[in-house]
Amino acid sequence: MMLSLTARAEYETLLDAAALREARPDAAAIIFVATDAEPVVVTGAAFQARTQAYAAGLQRAGVTAGDLVIIAHIQNLESIYAFWGALQMGAIPSMFPTLTEKLDPDVYMRNMNALVRRSHVRLIFTSDAFAPVMARTADCPVVGSSELAGLAEDAGVEGFRPHAPHPDDIAFLQHSSGTTGLQKGVALSHRAVLNQLASYARAIELRPDDVIVSWLPLYHDMGLIAGFIQPLVQGIPLVLMSPFDWVRHPALLLRAIHAYQGTLTWLPNFAYNHLARRVRQQDMADIRLDSMRMFINCSEPVRDDSHQLFLHRFADAGVREDMLAVSYAMAENTFAVTQTPSGRPPRRDVVSRRALAEDRIARPVKEDEAATVLVSCGPTIPNTQAKVVDEGGRDLPERRVGEIAIRSDCMLTGYYQRPDLNPFTPDGWYLTGDMGYLADGEVYIVGRKKDLIIHAGKNIYPQDIEAIVNEVAGVHPGRAVAFGAPDEREGTELIVVIAEVDTDAPDQRKAIAKAIRQAVARKSDITVGYVTLVGPKWLIKTSSGKIARAANREKWLRERASRIA
Amino acid sequence: MPNLDENLVRETIRAYITHELIRDPDYDLTDDEGIITGGLMDSFALADFAVFVEQEFGVYIPDPDLTVEKMDTLNQMVARVMQG
Numbered sequence: 001m002m003l004s005l006t007a008r009a010e011y012e013t014l015l016d017a018a019a020l021r022e023a024r025p026d027a028a029a030i031i032f033v034a035t036d037a038e039p040v041v042v043t044g045a046a047f048q049a050r051t052q053a054y055a056a057g058l059q060r061a062g063v064t065a066g067d068l069v070i071i072a073h074i075q076n077l078e079s080i081y082a083f084w085g086a087l088q089m090g091a092i093p094s095m096f097p098t099l100t101e102k103l104d105p106d107v108y109m110r111n112m113n114a115l116v117r118r119s120h121v122r123l124i125f126t127s128d129a130f131a132p133v134m135a136r137t138a139d140c141p142v143v144g145s146s147e148l149a150g151l152a153e154d155a156g157v158e159g160f161r162p163h164a165p166h167p168d169d170i171a172f173l174q175h176s177s178g179t180t181g182l183q184k185g186v187a188l189s190h191r192a193v194l195n196q197l198a199s200y201a202r203a204i205e206l207r208p209d210d211v212i213v214s215w216l217p218l219y220h221d222m223g224l225i226a227g228f229i230q231p232l233v234q235g236i237p238l239v240l241m242s243p244f245d246w247v248r249h250p251a252l253l254l255r256a257i258h259a260y261q262g263t264l265t266w267l268p269n270f271a272y273n274h275l276a277r278r279v280r281q282q283d284m285a286d287i288r289l290d291s292m293r294m295f296i297n298c299s300e301p302v303r304d305d306s307h308q309l310f311l312h313r314f315a316d317a318g319v320r321e322d323m324l325a326v327s328y329a330m331a332e333n334t335f336a337v338t339q340t341p342s343g344r345p346p347r348r349d350v351v352s353r354r355a356l357a358e359d360r361i362a363r364p365v366k367e368d369e370a371a372t373v374l375v376s377c378g379p380t381i382p383n384t385q386a387k388v389v390d391e392g393g394r395d396l397p398e399r400r401v402g403e404i405a406i407r408s409d410c411m412l413t414g415y416y417q418r419p420d421l422n423p424f425t426p427d428g429w430y431l432t433g434d435m436g437y438l439a440d441g442e443v444y445i446v447g448r449k450k451d452l453i454i455h456a457g458k459n460i461y462p463q464d465i466e467a468i469v470n471e472v473a474g475v476h477p478g479r480a481v482a483f484g485a486p487d488e489r490e491g492t493e494l495i496v497v498i499a500e501v502d503t504d505a506p507d508q509r510k511a512i513a514k515a516i517r518q519a520v521a522r523k524s525d526i527t528v529g530y531v532t533l534v535g536p537k538w539l540i541k542t543s544s545g546k547i548a549r550a551a552n553r554e555k556w557l558r559e560r561a562s563r564i565a
Numbered sequence: 566m567p568n569l570d571e572n573l574v575r576e577t578i579r580a581y582i583t584h585e586l587i588r589d590p591d592y593d594l595t596d597d598e599g600i601i602t603g604g605l606m607d608s609f610a611l612a613d614f615a616v617f618v619e620q621e622f623g624v625y626i627p628d629p630d631l632t633v634e635k636m637d638t639l640n641q642m643v644a645r646v647m648q649g
Binding site: 035036101102244247248249250251252274277278279280281282456494506510513514517518519520521522527528529530531 | 591602603612613629633
């Protein structure tokens with residue numbers, strides 16, 4: 001029994017859908033794997049007991065139904081128990097990136113406190129290491145691992161008082177990163193999440209014998225829904241690892257697929273390059289990936305060359321072209337908007353580069369014409385519609401590039417405690433900010449409307465980086481720009497910072513460049529790919545005097561191309 | 566295991582980091598600065614470094630040694646490669 005479109009009516013909330021897992025109490029619900037520790041297997045029954053104890057622990061800590069609980073912890077079982085525990089007692093959990101050694105705690109807490117005040121956060125749960133640091137400046141109670149575990153133990157399962165939510169109650173929030181992203185918590189109802197899970201199960205033909213393997217962070221929609229909520233609700237095993245562990249040791253994912261006969265995994269495009277280039281030969285001995293049904297490329301623009309690189313590298317281990325799949329997803333639709341069908345590779349659309357750039361038409365390429373290969377994101381999942389609109393909101397025909405608009409039964413209720421922001425058009429469409437086109441019933445994404453950078457699957461607002469760079473000594477305040485530049489080797493956009501400086505002295509310029517890299521890393525946990533220092537008046541401004549990101553990006557790319565040539 | 570010259574290893578890794586990972590050949594990378602903790606490269610680079618060391622020096626560094634704590638400076642990286 002699974003949560004399918006057919007069985008959807010039998011469940012009202014995420015909590016009663018958990019019965020699906022309870023039907024198999026002795027089966028593994030979560031298997032947590034790590035480089036430096038033995039795997040930990042949590043059965044369905046153990047998961048239920050732990051999360052109820054954590055729910056009781058949260059209640060003892062003063063959390064009541066409807067309270068917002070921020071989980072800013074490392075990716076481990078405790079943070080999962082706390083999330084599900086909060087859900088069970090009717091609180092609203094939201095996963096957050098943890099503070100790290102590298103990050104400036106003052107900057108991190110300034111962002112956190114802005115959220116705490118705006119959204120009335122009741123409690124922050126974090127690791128023992130960072131709890132005292134955060135508690136010093138937090139505007140709400142901060143509870144560390146040991147404290148919550150203690151409260152959970154004292155309360156025990158018997159201390160748990162269950163909560164029966166309404167299907168339209170907010171189940172949890174998803175936030176995107178950075179100061180800009182923190183201002184808008186995507187609020188999702190139980191109804192929306194269940195609708196998404198039922199539709200998505202159809203789209204990927206989810207089966208009871210599927211095994212999901214994931215390294216994705218749970219503060220991201222792809223990790224939270226595909227790599228956490230979905231397997232737990234559907235009662236299929238989740239083999240989970242920490243993203244910190246995986247980026248350093250990419251073979252961990254492949255070993256887990258091999259060991260547990262994984263069938264499904266979701267990866268941002270850069271991960272295909274990371275795996276293909278950075279898993280060592282020795283690590284692949286005896287590893288088989290034949291068990292896989294789909295590697296689903298999601299959450300940043302899909303590159304055909306990344307798929308080809310991956311296929312070429314792992315064909316010997318059993319990866320076939322028909323295992324490659326694509327999904328276009330966003331937190332505002334809970335998760336997936338589209339999905340390529342299982343069992344066939346995603347369509348590749350070979351279009352005229354000129355017509356795409358100049359006429360905004362995806363016209364199949366003619367002979368002797370420069371071509372661009374676009375990979376299809378597939379058709380929309382059941383009960384989600386997509387259309388393409390022009391600047392004035394008018395529908396565009398097939399193959400005309402415009403903004404993607406979506407409508408579905410699994411959309412956000414709204415932005416949390418932001419009645420001033422209405423995400424929908426009067427007739428219920430959500431404008432995604434992504435530019436794309438439709439062809440033969442499938443969605444293709446070609447870019448973005450706004451200057452958003454997607455680096456390694458993470459949305460980054462350039463203004464957040466520019467604000468940091470503008471404060472670096474030696475940089476002309478207001479004379480810095482940040483943007484993304486596509487990188488074939490990494491399969492993602494790298495972050496470029498250009499800053500105007502007065503000095504010509506090489507030593508001073510080196511020191512400024514270094515300070516820029518350090519400041520961005522300490523204040524945002526983002527690594528800058530390129531720092532380019534330029535003299536006064538290099539940067540192009542708009543007629544209104546603002547720094548023109550797109551024009552400066554073009555100029556930088558042009559200058560780099562001429563240097564290489 | 567071939568005998569590796571420590572200075573050669575050091576300069577090879579230094580050039581690799583500034584060219585390939587920081588993407589700034591003019592960067593004056595010192596022996597003891599925190600490369601990851603200092604924000605010069607992200608932790609993805611540890612996996613890249615592992616591949617480079619295997620190909621360049623024939624040294625396989627096991628995963629548990631590939632951590633920010635153990636591989637944050639040029640000195641740490643060189644010392645680990647010299648261990649073989």
